[in-house]
Amino acid sequence: MSVHIASETAAVNRQPRRALRTVAVCTVLTLALAGCYKRSVLQQSEGHINTPAAAPSVADVPAPARTSNFVPAPKPAVKAPTYTVVVSEVPVKELLFALARDTKQNIDIHPGLQGLVSLNAINETLPGILDRISKQVNMRFKIDGQTVIVSPDTPYMKTYKVNYVNMTRETTSEIGVTGQIQGGSSSGGGAGGGAGGGSNKNASSTIVKTVSNNNFWDTLRDNVRAILTSTRNQNMTAEQRAERAEAVRAQREERLQQAEAVARAGQGAPQLFNSVFGAQTGAAAAPTANDILNDIVVNAVAGTVSVQATEKQHALIQQHIDSITQVAQRQVLIEATIAEVTLSDAYQGGIDWSRLASSGGLNLTQTLTTGVANAFSSGALTIGYTNSTSQIGNISTSIKLLQQFGNTRVLSSPKLMALNNQTALLKIVDNIVYFNIDATTTTAANVGTNTTFTTTALTIPIGMVMSMTPQVNDNGQ
Known part of the structure; x- marks a missing residue:
């Protein structure tokens, strides 16, 4: 058993050695390959880590701010050139040509311009001199740049703008006071059983009636018509007196010749004269009311007034329209506060009869008429006052008004x-x-x-x- 174990241990030890030998060979090969490779160097950007320093700026200090003037400095006005003109009964055309030559102005003169001028103007402007000339002759002028346009003052149409509402108001208020006293009745009877009765009444009444009419446009039309009528009659009397006299004289001579021509007709001469020459009228007839009425056109919806008139008449009409519109367009703001006071029981007003003592001199007397006195033990009520010791004005009566009137509340505050x-x-x-x-x-x-x-x-x-x-x-x- 021990040998077997040893052999297995030896086998196990031989395997790690082979593995180490293999690892060593791989390491040597890797180092050899690494020694043959050439590594590249990376270039860093300039602002990779540190930002480049900004160059110092060099600038001048700005000037302090100045507030501009809202109103520019006044400049001296250019003085208009003035002229001196002294003439006596000079034709207006010759005077105008002389003015144009001396003032170096272009001038256009209407061929129908006529009249004589007597003028003494010292150091006056050209418009002022022309305006004074236009007051002596029938002339109007217009300065257009370097050109003066002069023509007779004949009627022309001009439209005025009038800002006013298209409205007509009529106000009528009436206040009346009526008093009536009922009189006694009387009755009577006769033998025939008839009876009659009557009553006497004493009545009086006072009525105050106020009427206000506001018709702006009709009033304006009448006013303009009156201005045209009066100025036309005045102009005809002042400027056309000689022409009218000559026209009347020529008309009379013509009528005399006509009368002599028909005088041979005998008894039928008047009828013949009227039938032939009766319809003829004078050459210098005055303008009628219808002619003046047609020269005025009033449009209340558009707020315009068109007038056919001369330059002088237009000046008067413009002055009149400015005056009436300034007055008519004024407005008034009215503010009011309406309060209601509910009187309390503590409110007292009148005569304090308790202040009259029995020795104060007050006495009551009553006298009834016949037929009624039998029903009463005393007469009808009369009041008198006697006090010999009283000074003038020292009457033992007083009027006591309390300060506490009652509850007050505001009903309305209209404007x-x-x-x-x-x-x-x-x-x-x-x-x-x-x-x-x-x-x-x-x-x-x-x-x-x-x-x-x-x-x-x-x-x-x-x-x-x-x-x-x-x-x-x-x-x-």
Whole structure:
């Protein structure tokens, strides 16, 4: 048994030696191969571990910030050139050509421009001189760059913009006070058994009625028509007086010649004259109201007013429109607070009769009329006061008002915007509902009595209704 074990042990020891020999041979071969291989060197990037240092920047310190002026510095205005003109009864065309030559301006003059000018202008601008000339002759001018356009002041169409609502308001308020005293009745009887009765009444009433109409567009049309009518009559009287006189004289001569021509007709001369020449009218007739009405076109929807008028008339119309729109567009803000006070039982007001002592001089006297005095032991009630020791004004009565009136609560705090000179209505009420019952009774032969009730619901406002018409002047007051 021991030999066998030994032999197995020897066999086991021989196997590791072979394995070690094999490992050693493999190691030698690996080293030999490693000695023949050439290893490459890896290049590292510049910023692999350390970042490159930044180059120092060199810059100037910026200038301090300055706030810009919101309003630029004022610059002296260029003074307009002025001229001196002294003329006496010079034709307007010659004067305008001389002005254009001296002022080095181009000028266009309408061939129909006529009139004489007398002017003494010292150190005035060209527009000022032209404006003064236009007040002496029928002329209007327009400066377009270096060109002055002059023409007769004939009517032309111009449209004005009027910003106002298309609305017409009519306000009517009525306040009345009525008093009535019921008089006694009288009756009488006669032998025939007739009787009559009557009553005397003493009644009085006062009614205050206020009517306010606001029709802006119709009023504006009437105002513009009145301006055109008055200025046209004035212009015809001042500027066309000689022409109208000459036209009237020529018309009279023509009528005389016509009358002489038909005078040979004998008794039929008047009829012949009227039938032939009666329909003819003068050459210088004044403009009628229809002609002026056609020169005004008012469009309330678009808010425009177109007028056919001269330059002077347009200046008056523009001034009038600016004035009325400035006044009509003013508004008033009305703020109100409506409070309700429920009086408590502690509130007292009146005469404190307890302050009148028996020796204060108060006495009561009553006298009844005949027929009624028999039913009473004393007369009708009268009140008098006598006190010889009292000073003037020292009357033994007092009125006591308590500070505690009751519960107060605010019902409404309305704000109302009203236009100038237009009535605004402020209403704070509580509508109380009540019913009116009407009973109708009918009687039928076979049905009997039938009663029909008709109920109508009615309301009555309890509160305050106030109308206000504000008026604001140019100072806002």
